[in-house]
Amino acid sequence: MGVSKAVLGDPAIVDAMMLGKVKFIADSRIENIQRMKAAGISAQFVLLRTPFSQAESVVKYAHISLNTEIETLQRLSHFAKAQNKHHQVIIMVELGDLREGVLPGDLSVFIKNTLSLPHIEVVGIGCNLACYGGVKPDSANMGALSELSARIEKEFQIRLKIISGGNSANYEWYKSAPDVGRINNLRLGESILLGCETVSRKAIPGLHTGAFQLFAEVIEAKQKPSLPFGEICQDAFGNVNHFRDRGTHQRVIVALGRQDVQMAGLKSNSAMEIIGSSSDHIILDNQANNLQVGDEVNFSLDYGSLLASMTSPFIKKQFKGRIGES
Numbered sequence: 280m281g282v283s284k285a286v287l288g289d290p291a292i293v294d295a296m297m298l299g300k301v302k303f304i305a306d307s308r309i310e311n312i313q314r315m316k317a318a319g320i321s322a323q324f325v326l327l328r329t330p331f332s333q334a335e336s337v338v339k340y341a342h343i344s345l346n347t348e349i350e351t352l353q354r355l356s357h358f359a360k361a362q363n364k365h366h367q368v369i370i371m372v373e374l375g376d377l378r379e380g381v382l383p384g385d386l387s388v389f390i391k392n393t394l395s396l397p398h399i400e401v402v403g404i405g406c407n408l409a410c411y412g413g414v415k416p417d418s419a420n421m422g423a424l425s426e427l428s429a430r431i432e433k434e435f436q437i438r439l440k441i442i443s444g445g446n447s448a449n450y451e452w453y454k455s456a457p458d459v460g461r462i463n464n465l466r467l468g469e470s471i472l473l474g475c476e477t478v479s480r481k482a483i484p485g486l487h488t489g490a491f492q493l494f495a496e497v498i499e500a501k502q503k504p505s506l507p508f509g510e511i512c513q514d515a516f517g518n519v520n521h522f523r524d525r526g527t528h529q530r531v532i533v534a535l536g537r538q539d540v541q542m543a544g545l546k547s548n549s550a551m552e553i554i555g556s557s558s559d560h561i562i563l564d565n566q567a568n569n570l571q572v573g574d575e576v577n578f579s580l581d582y583g584s585l586l587a588s589m590t591s592p593f594i595k596k597q598f599k600g601r602i603g604e605s
């Protein structure tokens with residue numbers, strides 16, 4: 280599954296994922312799935328975040344949703360009946376990371392109750408690791424998921440088509456596992472978009488790690504001292520800061536701020552150091568001393584910054600090259 284949430288289901292990017300032969304497009308927000316459908320993307324859509332009040336739209340727009348609560352499944356069944364449909368679900372199992380999931384000991388009863396819902400079809404089970412607890416996918420937890428799937432199939436005489444082992448953090452496990460067992464699906468966002476796995480954020484051979492670039496305009500470039508002068512109080516965000524005297528350097532301000540992006544995830548591509556930021560400004564230390572107002576500087580993004588900047592209405596999204604072009 281190609282996961283589109285970090286780019287808000289942007290149709291151009293999702294088209295590229297489909298060209299790359301993902302079988303499903305998965306997103307955490309039903310609004311993003313609606314956007315993709317409205318843009319004419321015809322894919323099997325999967326809703327990643329377990330729903331509740333949006334059950335009616337989920338049945339309408341998503342083919343499959345991930346679930347962990349019987350009340351939600353009852354609602355989905357109710358709306359599926361009203362829409363004359365069967366809604367497909369993947370039941371998420373808790374394997375230690377402590378985000379979403381039914382505890383393994385409760386799984387049999389949970390599946391039994393789900394199977395009794397007339398308009399719900401259980402198409403698989405899955406798990407999600409390395410999100411809240413940072414638990415690493417390994418042969419133990421992946422083996423447990425495989426075993427659970429075999430046990431459920433035997434107990435209920437059903438066939439589970441999708442055994443979904445996890446997200447981009449599963450890459451290393453997948454590459455090194457001599458046998459992946461029953462796992463036949465991963466839900467991949469960051470690894471496709473930024474070209475890295477997410478256990479230690481190593482680049483994946485053959486993938487581009489700079490597909491996304493953030494450009495910002497220089498709105499001030501001046502030689503200034505590095506120590507503020509006057510009495511120091513709280514800054515705009517309530518912190519009292521301490522400064523290091525680095526002498527007089529070129530300080531560059533770009534028209535980008537915390538409202539647009541997460542500072543920690545930005546890396547200047549011209550080796551400038553980010554020394555501060557406010558809602559609308561980023562201040563950079565420019566040793567090279569070579570910029571003037573109106574120049575453009577660019578940054579590489581991590582996943583959090585990509586997500587934030589794709590969400591910012593102030594940042595224009597531009598696509599270079601056409602899909603299918605090399």
Ligand SMILES: *Cc1c(COP(=O)(O)O)cnc(C)c1O
Pocket residue numbers: 282284307327328407445446447448466467468469470477
């Ligand atoms: C976001 C998400 C993913 C994708 O995670 P990446 O680290 O971007 O690959 C997979 N599964 C679920 C349930 C998610 O919410």
